Amino acid sequence: LDGAPYVAFEQNGVICGSIGSPGQAQQNCLEGDSISVRISIGNQANGEDYFIDNIRIDAQQVTPISAGQDTLICSGTQGQLSGSGGSNYQWSGPGLSCTACANPLAQPSQSTWYTLNAVDAQGCLQDDSVWVEVISTPALNLGADTVVCSGISLLIGTSADTLSQFLWNTGDTLSQLSVTQSGLYYLIQSNICGVSVDSITVSMQQGPMPNLPVDTLLCVLSFPLDLWAGQADSYAWSTGETSDSIQVTQAGWYYVALNSACGTVMDTVSIVTGKQIGRAHV
Numbered sequence: 001l002d003g004a005p006y007v008a009f010e011q012n013g014v015i016c017g018s019i020g021s022p023g024q025a026q027q028n029c030l031e032g033d034s035i036s037v038r039i040s041i042g043n044q045a046n047g048e049d050y051f052i053d054n055i056r057i058d059a060q061q062v063t064p065i066s067a068g069q070d071t072l073i074c075s076g077t078q079g080q081l082s083g084s085g086g087s088n089y090q091w092s093g094p095g096l097s098c099t100a101c102a103n104p105l106a107q108p109s110q111s112t113w114y115t116l117n118a119v120d121a122q123g124c125l126q127d128d129s130v131w132v133e134v135i136s137t138p139a140l141n142l143g144a145d146t147v148v149c150s151g152i153s154l155l156i157g158t159s160a161d162t163l164s165q166f167l168w169n170t171g172d173t174l175s176q177l178s179v180t181q182s183g184l185y186y187l188i189q190s191n192i193c194g195v196s197v198d199s200i201t202v203s204m205q206q207g208p209m210p211n212l213p214v215d216t217l218l219c220v221l222s223f224p225l226d227l228w229a230g231q232a233d234s235y236a237w238s239t240g241e242t243s244d245s246i247q248v249t250q251a252g253w254y255y256v257a258l259n260s261a262c263g264t265v266m267d268t269v270s271i272v273t274g275k276q277i278g279r280a281h282v
Helices: none
Strands: 006-009 013-015 024-028 034-043 047-056 071-074 087-092 112-119 125-135 146-149 154-157 165-168 176-179 183-191 194-205 225-228 234-237 245-248 252-260 263-272
Touching: 154 194, 176 183, 245 252
Parallel strands: 071 125, 146 194
Antiparallel strands: 006 024, 013 034, 034 047, 087 112, 112 125, 154 176, 165 183, 183 194, 225 245, 234 252, 252 263
16 A cells, blocks of 8 residues: 555555556555455466456554643643643744653743644654643732712723633622722632732712802991802802901902812802892802
8 A cells, every 4th residue: 555545566566546657556445445456476478367356445543643632731830731641742832851751741831832743653753733821910900099070980900811810899790890889899810820809999079068158238337248158079269268268348249160080160249238139050
């Protein structure tokens, strides 16, 4: 046999009437075929002797070479590679404890392929590859504590990772959480290399809430009058003052800008001493 799927004879002969010439003839054959072969020996002067025989063509099962299953290892550790199905193993790749053995230890600095070459049971050279994924302990960081305006949702968490598991103190198991209420939130992220925990405090804040009185009629003897702006982070009065309240001693228009992380609101009041009261309350 000179390789499948055909047979070849290097002597005088014809195989099943296939196209060929004396001295070499070939016939394509399928697995399981039985063919009749006539082999002739002699020459025209002395006559011809021959014999007829049958030959069956069967495919031989080839045992594949295996480099093993793709695997995960933690950064800085070693993983076991598992070659099988042959002999004369030869591995290639970084950080191997040996290259001419079946089961070397591998310690790559980053994810990489390892290739195995070996001779199978039929004496043929085969190769196979295996992927080694290098991962680290999660480095979780939810960021600094933050303030969010009421009515706005805040998305906290980390990027999705199919190699990790996630657990929030709310019971959620996704990598990110939508927050609409003030509170302390913490996340546990774990993989085969370890566990990381981090927390964040979220404060929901209302926008500025003005509190100036409605326009007011005052007698001169009622001065001074205290005006309180309301709730905000900072204040800017028309008088130039920046406190949450001022004291006025004369009639007139007064306004204040209330500022917070959630915006700015203006409020005004008109104080008069006559009978007419103007209203300009916002």
